[in-house]
Amino acid sequence: MKVKVNQDKCIGCGTCPSLVPEVFDFNDEGLAHVIVDEVQENLEEEVKDAIESCPVGAISEIE
Numbered sequence: 524m525k526v527k528v529n530q531d532k533c534i535g536c537g538t539c540p541s542l543v544p545e546v547f548d549f550n551d552e553g554l555a556h557v558i559v560d561e562v563q564e565n566l567e568e569e570v571k572d573a574i575e576s577c578p579v580g581a582i583s584e585i586e
């Protein structure tokens with residue numbers, strides 16, 4: 524799976540980088556971004572949790 528963060532929505536709450544630091548990190552502006560092209564299969568469940576946990580719905584799966 525592939526995911527992206529909509530940085531117009533992200534409020535920098537820290538949930539996704541703390542849940543899956545292998546996939547999400549903060550940029551210089553304190554907003555989350557995705558640091559991998561493709562999510563490793565063994566991290567997909569954690570990433571789905573992060574998508575559901577984001578308080579502003581900023582994370583989405585892409586094709």
Ligand code: SF4
Pocket residue numbers: 528532533534535536537538539540554555576577578579580581582
């Ligand atoms: S969980 Fe959502 S709002 Fe929080 S840092 Fe991640 S993308 Fe941003």
